[in-house]
Amino acid sequence: MADIDIPRPSLTDLPVRVDRETGAELLSKYFFKISPRTLERWPLAWRRLNGKAHCETSQLFAIAQDMLAAAPPVMAGRHPASQRQAA
Numbered sequence: 001m002a003d004i005d006i007p008r009p010s011l012t013d014l015p016v017r018v019d020r021e022t023g024a025e026l027l028s029k030y031f032f033k034i035s036p037r038t039l040e041r042w043p044l045a046w047r048r049l050n051g052k053a054h055c056e057t058s059q060l061f062a063i064a065q066d067m068l069a070a071a072p073p074v075m076a077g078r079h080p081a082s083q084r085q086a087a
Contacts, residue, residue: 011061017047017054026057031064 009030018026020036027034039055042063046053 011058014057016057017049018057018060019052019054023055023057023060027060027064030061031068 014026015022020039023039024034024036027039039060042060044055044059044063046055048054
């Protein structure tokens with residue numbers, strides 16, 4: 001399956017580490033909608049800095065890209081009339 005090409009900023013334009021709220025905002029902007037609470041369950045290495053959990057932005061984007069590439073496409077829409085009659 002081909003990788004999905006997502007336009008995203010250069011990692012040099014982003015902070016090296018982000019907290020859960022900022023990470024969720026970045027993922028919602030460049031990949032898919034997600035909440036900060038969901039990131040708690042992702043396999044990320046978190047560092048406690050100034051009382052907040054932070055992860056590496058590059059690792060966050062890599063896992064999001066892997067999840068997006070692994071998601072199967074789902075066909076939507078109406079079925080043709082020939083398939084409805086057979087059912």
